[in-house]
Amino acid sequence: MNDDQIFNKLQEMFPNAQCELNYKDPYQLTVAVMLSAQTTDIAVNKVTINLFDQYPNVFALASADIDNLKSIIKTIGLYHNKAKNLIAMAKIVASKFDGKIINDQEVLMSLPGIGRKSANVIRSECFNEATIAVDTHVYRVALRLGYAEKNASLITVERNLMERFDKGKWHSLHHLLIFFGRYHCHAKKPKCESCPFTSICKKDALD
Ligand code: SF4
Missing domain, CATH: 1.10.340.30 (Hypothetical protein; domain 2)
Structure with a gap:
């Protein structure tokens, strides 16, 4: 499964991934x-x-x-x-x-x-700046999907994701990874039985 396929699959799973904090300015x-x-x-x-x-x-x-x-x-x-x-x-x-x-x-x-x-x-x-914010969900999911090695720093995860994906995708990718971590690939009980990424998952990266 390549990066585009991962991105597309995440979009399929979470077509409405966006910031969930309420704000006006x-x-x-x-x-x-x-x-x-x-x-x-x-x-x-x-x-x-x-x-x-x-x-x-x-x-x-x-x-x-x-x-x-x-x-x-x-x-x-x-x-x-x-x-x-x-x-x-x-x-x-x-x-x-x-x-x-x-x-x-x-x-x-x-x-x-x-x-x-x-x-x-x-x-x-x-x-509208192209950035990827690495929070706890993005970090966990990025390691499980193989975008960084065990014990990678936050900045390494951020840089690796930026290298692997087109700049135009960074904003969406950030939200997709958060949604995947928040609603599917949970820290303690990930829904592996219904996950489309089992073939590439490196769950051990966090152990
Ligand atoms: S197989 Fe499980 S741990 Fe791996 S990415 Fe999917 S939900 Fe997460």
Whole structure:
């Protein structure tokens, strides 16, 4: 099975693969992505309704009361740190970047609570940049499908995927791999009995 066949099969399985975080602008996606670490998108979407209502832009978030912010996001993991990072991020964006989320990898990664993966998601979703964000699903699935060796670093997985697939496919590939990992090739109980990739699977790569 070659790369095109894998891509096409994933598209067949998940024709509607897309970002599952709810957002309307780069500010909202940045907040949602920061909240999504070690938490499900569903849980994030539940808290952002109220959060965006109370803090509709970077300037409002920059002057947020941290205890109020914590009370809004307390149902998700790591909320103490996330609240701190959200306010710190907003203060920097408000003071240094005129309240705008900038399409610049280095600038995004310099903000509190935003790493390479989050910066890639923001640039891909909001600014149509060709990036592949490697989260836990993409990492697991990429190793099982043979795109990287055991113990590969996140950056190696990202680079390998970028080398193997045309740039025009990166955005879709990112979502397809996430959906495959989220809904089929689970970490603990993957649905191997109904998987089209059994002939190429390197499940042992994660052991
Ligand atoms: S065979 Fe199982 S572990 Fe391998 S890719 Fe398919 S679902 Fe994942």
